[in-house]
Amino acid sequence: MQATVLAPILSAKALANTWRARRSRQTNAEDPEYAFSEKLRRLDQAAWSTLFDENRPKLWRYIYARTGNRDVADDIASQVFVEALESIHRYRYRGKPILAWLYRIARNQTGKVFRKAKREVGAISREPVEETADTTIDSLILADALRALTSEQAEVVTLRFFAGYSTQEIAAALGKSAAAIYSLEVRGIASLRRQLGGAS
Secondary structure, eight states: OHHHHHHHHHHHHHHHHHHHHHHHHHHHHHOHHHHHHHHHHTTOHHHHHHHHHHHHHHHHHHHHHHHOOHHHHHHHHHHHHHHHHHHGGGOOOOSSOHHHHHHHHHHHHHHHHHHHHHHHTSSOOOOOSSSOHHHHHHHHHHHHHHHTSOHHHHHHHIIIIISOOOHHHHHHHHTOOHHHHHHHHHHHHHHHHHHHHHHO
16 A cells, blocks of 8 residues: 555656756766766776876876975876776766866875885985975975964865965865865965964
């Protein structure tokens, strides 16, 4: 009796779900990011070259800002694309840009390197961009100032001003609104100014 009463409701739900799935497929088919992700899944060489060329420099700068070591940044940036290639068959486009997926891999790989360094040596050795006393002092002051930010502020400031991502790209990568990212940027920069003002 109860199953008979529920049958029209259940079939209406099933119809709605089918319609949503069909509409989602149509929407995805029109989305260039979806089309690009499908090329990557098919291991299209041109698509992979584009992905690498457009994203490696920004990912490298992000990793370098986190680690302060060029060799480590080179290794991690390369590993990001190796992992992406190995796991692309599991990737499913859900409306977020592929950058969000690459960023998550980069963040996880950087975290692994930090954890391994803590267990084995104690820390990753940071290197200055140029071998001068002034740049060494400046980079150490900036690194200390970044560590004093909240983890979210430090992440956003690093992505925005070291890696060069736009506010919209960071919002997509972190799964937050552009307004929330902008707020983190403003608070992070204000905090850096206070700290660096006191350091000078």
